[in-house]
Amino acid sequence: MLQQSRPVRDVQARRRAPWLAASAVLLLTACAAAPKSQAPAAAPRPAAPPPKGLVPARDPYPSTYAPPASGLVAIVNANIYTGTGQKILGGMVVFDAGKIVAVGQSAAPPPGAKVIDAKGRWVTPGLIDAHSHLGVFPAPAVTGQIDVNENIDPNTGYVWAEHSVWPQDAGFERARAGGVTSLLILPGSANLFGGRSVALKNVPAVTVQGMKFPGAPYGLKMACGENPKGRYGARGRTPATRMGNVAGYRRGWIEAADYGKRWSAYDKKAAKGEGGDPPKRDLTLETLSGALDGDLLVQNHCYRADEMANLIDVSHEFGYHITAFHHAVEAYKIAPLLAREHICAAVWSGRWGFKMEAYDGIEENAALLTKAGVCVSLHSDDPNIIQRLNREAAVAQAAGRRAGIDIPDAEAIQWITLNSAKIMGVADRTGSLEPGKMADIVLWSADPLSIYAVADQVFIDGVLQFDRKAPRRPSDFELGQNRGDLTQ
């Protein structure tokens, strides 16, 4: 019997971020104006707050996504993959006000509920892609449109993917039609430190703020191997080798640790009301030190087993945790190590061989890792694969069977739902059908592990955002272009 994927490190239990401390300081200084009888007479006169922007704000680019209130809905007569590893035949999902209320065997729907009779069709949690470049490498990907790699320095920890996201990317709607309700948008892999990822809900939006997953943690994109080492040597710069890559990470982390120390010292003084100028902000080191603190999840593009092992050593040297290795085509070679380290693997079923570090990719990667107790997600990194993540799961499951590893259907579904949510740090909010979670739900025409299944309806936070029977909602780019009478 296969174990369900083990819990990853609780990303919510994070150390206090420097800017959390800083905002507490601001609060203190604001309150200090009021006379306090108990204040010690010798207390130093509080410093004026530093000018806006010199101390990091807690959430400077906040989500504005506010789903319209959905009513009470019951999907009945459904076969359900819950995302928790369970399969319910003839089940019911009830949701209200954007949240799941109940999941179980079909019973009388609650009074007043709008009833959707699934008639034996299948229901899963909304699919989740933990590795996408939609919006930053969009369709159309023509001159002027590609914003995925800040390809000028091996450490561009200072960029935030959300500032490249183009919400009109036609790929978002296509992915929604494939049942994808949440996705992690990452900067490209040209650099050792590529910048911040952003978690999105896959809703139609005009601004990226309108798609941002409320409260989701940020991630730090890192990259191993051929991509970073191949970009800079010809420009007379490091890294030009894999050892150069590792030296680059270590240099970055040393600076980040030092930076974090300076901010901690400032925070302590500020908390005591001692004031003084804050250290000068550095956007790169703010992101890196946030990763050291565990506030940002480390999302590490890495193909080869030996390189993943090296990156694990680097993480030990500097005391951070790697949330997931992405692509990880050789993860099967070090499955016990990844299990021990509680590092997830976001992998493909079928992509391999396009470069040397992908040459040992095998279809059984996901199954072998799952068998070893590793948290596994099937990711896309591709605007077409993202439209058929369920097909990826079926392919990976079949490869497992060929190897004598029987991953039950309900667990294979976790590769594209709950485990991806874990990688994004949102598994407490979505990724499975459990009361209290976001009502991110797909109603499939058939068992989603069949090639013939298509998403009939996709609910995001309880709102019907895709309906195969309704006219499609083209992106602004496509609107008014000649697409004739296409319905899909």
Place this chain on the structure above:
Amino acid sequence: MKPFSTFLAGLLAGAAIAAPALAGPATAIVHARLLTMGPAGEIADGAVIMRDGKIVAVGANLTPPAGATIIDAKGAVVTPGLFAANTVLGVREVNSVKGTDDAKSASSELGAAFEPQYGLNPETTLVPIARLGGVTRAIVVPAPGGDGEGGGGDDGGGSLFAGQAFAIRLAGDLLFKPRLAVAMSFGENGAGGSRGAEIGLLRARLDEVRFYKQNRAAYDRGETRALALSREDLEALIPVVEGREPLLVTVHRASDIRQVLAFAREQRLRVILNGAEEGWRVAADIAAAKVPVILNATADLPRNFEIVGASLENAARLRAAGVEIAIVSPDPAHRVRELRYEAGSAVAQGLPYGAALEAITVAPARIFGLADQLGSLQPGRVADLVVWDGDPLEPRTLPTAIYIDGIVQPLRSRALDLRDRYETGDGASR
């Protein structure tokens, strides 16, 4: 000189079943659900008999010849071997390792005359991996020439024509049949820097070919005007202007497809369309021209202005309009094993099941003029077939036996060797 038995078998062709003792050993797969893709259609409980690399009989209630090896399929599905219509199998190992890539010509002298067949590497690890997806035959299509991305410029060291597409078997020394079509691109990635320039160049070059054909002797004596094409390319294009060999034109935009159809009519060329993401918008024109289309059934993103109309409905709509379609794998190299899933995904988007299976078997065979040998289970056809443990379009179905030219293929690949090494552990230090 032919061996005597082969000679006799040749004499007795058509009566092979009547004279089994004179031919090689027979293999019969019995109790199979045969999706023949031929006139026999689907046979719920039938047998297929192979001998000397050929299918000799297909049908229900067949009695295998005496001495035949009999394999009981126990109701399993048997299809013709799958046929991938657009690949670089055998001429590319690792995309980023240029030394392994023999899919394109960087020579301006060799465009239409470029024959990537000479670069075939029978040891490629890609072939066994693709074969495990049930693929037994493939067309290798040369990549656009020139230096930069996105194809050749006529003046930039590249060429209008990418070279000669050819057929392989996914076994042995790979080469099956050379020179099946001359590949080229029209549109954003075409030669000449613009669509108008490319049409002009094409017209001029094909005129040169006709001129050369009429004036070979004078050309060889150096008594003709100078011609832009090399002698090799001129020779290679003669079958094209004579309509004996098709042009395989990669083209995307609806208006570009119309231009290609009009140009083919004007020049009396046979064409095969490759790509044709906006084909559904001009489906009636394509059907009327009786031009077949090789397409990617899941290419639905408007990645550039040529394919704003890309749609998952393309395959179904073209087929409904009466166009012959072949469906390709998601990439031409490492993901060829996913060919059958692409056909399945097309079914999910409305393509009839039979049409989808045709699009990865007999349709590509017909499109490249090979249907008298490949693509269906019929007497006289090459014995390429696959036994499946379920519906071949479902990812969770796997092949249980694969025959190419009647020879059972190992269900192995380098990827499975890697899997087995790491599944069991081999004592290497971690």
